[in-house]
Amino acid sequence: MLNLTPEQLLTTSRSARKRFDFQRPVDLEVIRECIESALSTPSNLPLPTWQFVVITDPDKKDKFAQLYRRAWDNHYRNLPNSIYTYTPDNEEARLTQQQLIESLEYLRDHLQQMPVLVIPCYAGRVDSSSNMNTLMTSPYGASLPAVWNFIQAARSRGLECAWTTSHLFLEQEAARLLKIPYEKMTQCCLLPLAYPIGVEFKTTSRKNIDEVIHLNGW
Numbered sequence: 344m345l346n347l348t349p350e351q352l353l354t355t356s357r358s359a360r361k362r363f364d365f366q367r368p369v370d371l372e373v374i375r376e377c378i379e380s381a382l383s384t385p386s387n388l389p390l391p392t393w394q395f396v397v398i399t400d401p402d403k404k405d406k407f408a409q410l411y412r413r414a415w416d417n418h419y420r421n422l423p424n425s426i427y428t429y430t431p432d433n434e435e436a437r438l439t440q441q442q443l444i445e446s447l448e449y450l451r452d453h454l455q456q457m458p459v460l461v462i463p464c465y466a467g468r469v470d471s472s473s474n475m476n477t478l479m480t481s482p483y484g485a486s487l488p489a490v491w492n493f494i495q496a497a498r499s500r501g502l503e504c505a506w507t508t509s510h511l512f513l514e515q516e517a518a519r520l521l522k523i524p525y526e527k528m529t530q531c532c533l534l535p536l537a538y539p540i541g542v543e544f545k546t547t548s549r550k551n552i553d554e555v556i557h558l559n560g561w
């Protein structure tokens with residue numbers, strides 16, 4: 344376990360994709376501990392229906408990485424609000440965009456080299472009939488707290504992790520590859536995991552707090 348305070352853990356969750364150590368193996372027991380931690384998160388059901396697909400087989404990872412790249416190039420890249428289509432309004436934002444694209448593409452190109460890929464799933468399919476449904480009973484509202492616990496448990500054990508979603512453009516094909524029952528289970532994201540090269544934890548850069556806080560009303 345790393346010696347990080349809760350505050351350090353929560354403010355340094357950058358996706359440091361270029362620091363993944365592809366050579367160092369990740370013990371399955373560590374992944375089991377992270378899933379244990381995920382299971383103790385708030386839940387909308389007494390017995391939550393989360394499932395975690397853990398991929399370590401090189402051939403499966405290779406096929407999955409090909410799928411991820413196809414999803415990225417054929418779908419994500421063309422989205423109206425993707426990082427490629429966003430137009431920065433100053434030089435600093437343009438540099439940030441450039442760095443982020445390089446980092447995202449690095450992961451896209453090296454996904455098969457990650458020691459472990461984890462896909463958290465939730466029983467049911469998305470039903471967006473109402474906002475309440477989406478937040479309370481949808482696969483995302485009910486399972487993303489568990490995903491976040493999993494990520495922080497992994498980070499506190501020294502693992503680096505990136506939150507990704509691009510393969511979901513081809514979710515059905517990924518389900519066939521991994522024998523996930525698509526009609527019954529929603530894949531929430533893909534979490535590639537590896538130990539980092541070096542132990543430098545940088546804080547994330549986000550908006551200034553005064554731009555997002557609304558005291559006693561908007």
Ligand SMILES: Cc1cc2nc3c(=O)[nH]c(=O)nc-3n(C[C@H](O)[C@H](O)[C@H](O)COP(=O)(O)O)c2cc1C
Pocket residue numbers: 356357358359443446447450505506507508509510547548
């Ligand atoms: C809902 C969601 C979807 C994301 N999808 C991807 C993805 O498909 N691929 C990827 O490399 N990162 C993905 N990310 C990670 C963000 O892109 C990441 O947080 C962003 O690069 C900002 O960088 P930072 O967190 O290191 O500051 C996703 C994050 C969230 C919350």
